[in-house]
Amino acid sequence: MTVATRVVALVVAWGLWACAPTGDAAPxxxxxxxxxxxxxxxxxxxxxxxxxxxxxxxxxxxxxHVLVPESIGSSGAIAALSDxxxxxxxxxxxxxxxxxxxxxxxxxxxxxxxxxxxHAPGGEDALTFDALVAIFLGEQRxxxxxxxIVPILREAGDxxxxxxxxxxxxxxxxxxxxxxxxxxxxxxxxxAMRTALVETPGAIGLLDLGVVGRDPSLAVVTLDxxxxxxxxxxxxxxxxxxxxxxxxxxxxxxLADWLTHPDRHEDVxxxxxxxxx
Amino acid sequence: MRxxxxxxxxxxxxxxxxxxxxxxxxxxxxxxxxxxVVAVLPPVLHARGxxxxxEGEAAALAAEAATGLGDLAVRLPVLWRYQSRKILQATGRxxxxxxxxxxxxxxxxxxEVYAHRNATIDGPVGRAPVRAAGQTIxxxxxxxxxxxxxxxxxxxxxxxxxxGLIGFATWWWPxxxxxxxxxxxxxxxxxxxEADAALRQTNDDLQRRVDAAVTEVRALSQRVxxxxxxxxxxxxxELHDGVGQALAALSLELGQATSPRLEGARAATREALAELRxxxxxxRPARLDERGLVASLRDVxxxxxxxxxxxxxxxxxxxxxxxxxxxxxxxRVTQESLTNVARHxxxxxxxxxxxxxxxxxxxxVQDDGVGFALDTPRTGHGLDNLHDRVTLLGGTLIVDTAxxxxxxxxxxxxxxxxxxx
Numbered sequence: 001m002t003v004a005t006r007v008v009a010l011v012v013a014w015g016l017w018a019c020a021p022t023g024d025a026a027p028x029x030x031x032x033x034x035x036x037x038x039x040x041x042x043x044x045x046x047x048x049x050x051x052x053x054x055x056x057x058x059x060x061x062x063x064x065h066v067l068v069p070e071s072i073g074s075s076g077a078i079a080a081l082s083d084x085x086x087x088x089x090x091x092x093x094x095x096x097x098x099x100x101x102x103x104x105x106x107x108x109x110x111x112x113x114x115x116x117x118x119h120a121p122g123g124e125d126a127l128t129f130d131a132l133v134a135i136f137l138g139e140q141r142x143x144x145x146x147x148x149i150v151p152i153l154r155e156a157g158d159x160x161x162x163x164x165x166x167x168x169x170x171x172x173x174x175x176x177x178x179x180x181x182x183x184x185x186x187x188x189x190x191x192a193m194r195t196a197l198v199e200t201p202g203a204i205g206l207l208d209l210g211v212v213g214r215d216p217s218l219a220v221v222t223l224d225x226x227x228x229x230x231x232x233x234x235x236x237x238x239x240x241x242x243x244x245x246x247x248x249x250x251x252x253x254x255l256a257d258w259l260t261h262p263d264r265h266e267d268v269x270x271x272x273x274x275x276x277x
Numbered sequence: 278m279r280x281x282x283x284x285x286x287x288x289x290x291x292x293x294x295x296x297x298x299x300x301x302x303x304x305x306x307x308x309x310x311x312x313x314v315v316a317v318l319p320p321v322l323h324a325r326g327x328x329x330x331x332e333g334e335a336a337a338l339a340a341e342a343a344t345g346l347g348d349l350a351v352r353l354p355v356l357w358r359y360q361s362r363k364i365l366q367a368t369g370r371x372x373x374x375x376x377x378x379x380x381x382x383x384x385x386x387x388x389e390v391y392a393h394r395n396a397t398i399d400g401p402v403g404r405a406p407v408r409a410a411g412q413t414i415x416x417x418x419x420x421x422x423x424x425x426x427x428x429x430x431x432x433x434x435x436x437x438x439x440x441g442l443i444g445f446a447t448w449w450w451p452x453x454x455x456x457x458x459x460x461x462x463x464x465x466x467x468x469x470x471e472a473d474a475a476l477r478q479t480n481d482d483l484q485r486r487v488d489a490a491v492t493e494v495r496a497l498s499q500r501v502x503x504x505x506x507x508x509x510x511x512x513x514x515e516l517h518d519g520v521g522q523a524l525a526a527l528s529l530e531l532g533q534a535t536s537p538r539l540e541g542a543r544a545a546t547r548e549a550l551a552e553l554r555x556x557x558x559x560x561r562p563a564r565l566d567e568r569g570l571v572a573s574l575r576d577v578x579x580x581x582x583x584x585x586x587x588x589x590x591x592x593x594x595x596x597x598x599x600x601x602x603x604x605x606x607x608x609r610v611t612q613e614s615l616t617n618v619a620r621h622x623x624x625x626x627x628x629x630x631x632x633x634x635x636x637x638x639x640x641x642v643q644d645d646g647v648g649f650a651l652d653t654p655r656t657g658h659g660l661d662n663l664h665d666r667v668t669l670l671g672g673t674l675i676v677d678t679a680x681x682x683x684x685x686x687x688x689x690x691x692x693x694x695x696x697x698x
Binding site: 005032033034035042069070071072073075076077079080085086155188189 | 310350352353354355356358359360362363409414
């Protein structure tokens with residue numbers, strides 16, 4: 001074997017070694033458990049402030065322990081219900097055909113306008129729909145006072161965006177394009193959107209009117225001369241519903257019945273939301 | 278006088294060139310090996326480095342996502358699974374990766390909580406455990422697209438180019454040096470050949486001069502020996518014509534005498550005349566062409582017996598020697614050898630052996646005397662004369678003797694072909 005042959009063999013062996021795959025560690029399992037409560041109510045963040053406020057008035061709140069964890073989204077609520085992990089689901093959009101089940105009762109209990117909200121002070125209080133599209137398209141970059149506009153998006157599939165898309169898909173398409181281009185910041189929850197709008201000068205985004213509250217750092221913008229508080233004129237409405245499986249516990253069923261009872265409409269209205277149609 | 282060495286042959290002169298070619302072939306093999314290493318190593322290292330970097334990035338992304346999910350799991354035990362999609366979307370570095378080929382969150386039992394995968398892409402995988410409250414509750418697996426091969430291809434092409442250059446340099450540079458050395462060696466061999474030719478010429482000249490000197494010496498020796506023989510003949514003639522005639526006349530005059538004293542004088546005169554005839558015969562041998570060498574040797578030996586009192590014998594095989602020159606030379610050699618025996622050997626017996634063949638004549642004179650050491654310095658000229666005579670005959674002389682072992686004089690003379698034989 002010549003020197004050259006040895007060198008080549010050495011290189012080949014080294015190459016094979018260098019390209020060899022490495023092994024993975026074997027997983028070690030640990031089973032999680034939820035807190036010991038009577039009823040778990042979970043779902044869309046749009047519902048949570050209203051549900052928590054209503055639960056505070058529930059007569060059985062001392063006897064029945066109810067857990068309302070942070071948002072897992074409408075889709076999460078449906079999946080968790082399917083898995084039997086939660087007792088009552090909260091959704092802020094209509095169920096898609098593949099999500100609907102015969103043994104589930106989907107009961108609306110409130111509505112809320114999907115508003116266009118901006119950081120205050122600064123900015124403009126009135127926009128046209130085309131101007132809003134131009135803002136998220138990046139064509140309009142400053143407010144009238146010269147402040148840079150900072151559009152903030154929700155994640156794809158957000159119920160508020162779906163509501164607008166159902167009426168005029170152009171804004172949703174622009175937002176899809178912006179997300180794909182990673183043009184603007186994305187907020188994953190209503191609370192994250194609210195916080196971003198409060199803390200970011202020049203920010204503008206979509207937010208449930210019920211979540212806006214009376215924070216002076218937030219201003220609701222009129223679109224084409226219509227204000228979201230005008231339920232008759234405002235086209236972008238989100239319906240909040242409760243999903244209760246047929247086999248839900250009595251506690252869960254009683255809670256769901258109480259939340260969706262017509263007697264609650266007045267409370268809902270008082271809390272800043274609209275009663276269901 | 279000839280040089281012991283021989284001039285470099287054409288084969289020897291071409292040896293440096295052959296060695297240089299063999300070295301070039303060997304270096305070509307080594308250069309090829311070097312080129313292969315240089316061509317293969319960088320692309321492999323580069324590809325390996327890229328793969329390692331991507332594996333590291335995949336592992337880091339998986340760890341980042343797992344950390345986010347772990348934080349969520351602390352706030353949302355069990356339910357984090359239903360929010361994991363948002364968390365993973367929010368993991369900016371994952372979201373921004375155009376080369377993200379797969380993102381899978383799976384529980385310990387393998388059930389997938391979240392799965393986004395491109396089945397056609399198989400790249401480096403990073404895996405990290407999702408931990409909540411110090412416990413592993415799930416795993417995040419991030420799969421990235423394989424590294425863009427264009428950079429590796431570029432490295433491979435550059436490596437190929439560099440390998441070609443290095444391989445060529447590895448072959449060319451030492452080969453050029455060895456070629457130069459081979460040329461120098463060839464020139465040296467050429468100079469050596471020229472010097473050797475000059476030395477040969479000098480040797481030939483010297484040899485010719487030596488041969489001429491030897492020829493001259495031989496001729497001189499021949500003249501000396503011839504002069505000796507002539508002088509011997511002259512002395513023999515003078516003795517025969519002078520002293521011999523006088524002694525003969527005196528013997529005739531005394532033959533008439535009657536007194537006892539004159540009778541004694543006549544006897545002494547006859548004895549002197551007989552000794553004179555012996556001396557004359559020794560000085561001038563009888564006609565060898567008529568009697569031959571064998572008969573002459575017998576006469577010499579008979580006289581030697583009488584005169585020296587040493588028993589002498591002749592043994593002869595083959596033909597007789599009729600060539601007068603050769604016979605005379607051999608007879609003189611025998612006579613001088615016998616003279617040496619008589620003077621120095623203290624021998625009681627001497628034997629002469631004559632062996633004649635068509636090719637040569639061998640003569641041996643051997644005595645049982647005291648012998649002598651060959652390396653002992655000699656005062657007389659006996660052996661030198663013998664040597665000269667044998668040399669004149671074109672033969673060889675061997676003296677075989679040692680103290681206490683007697684002496685043997687062996688002469689071998691080549692015989693020219695005799696058409697009458």
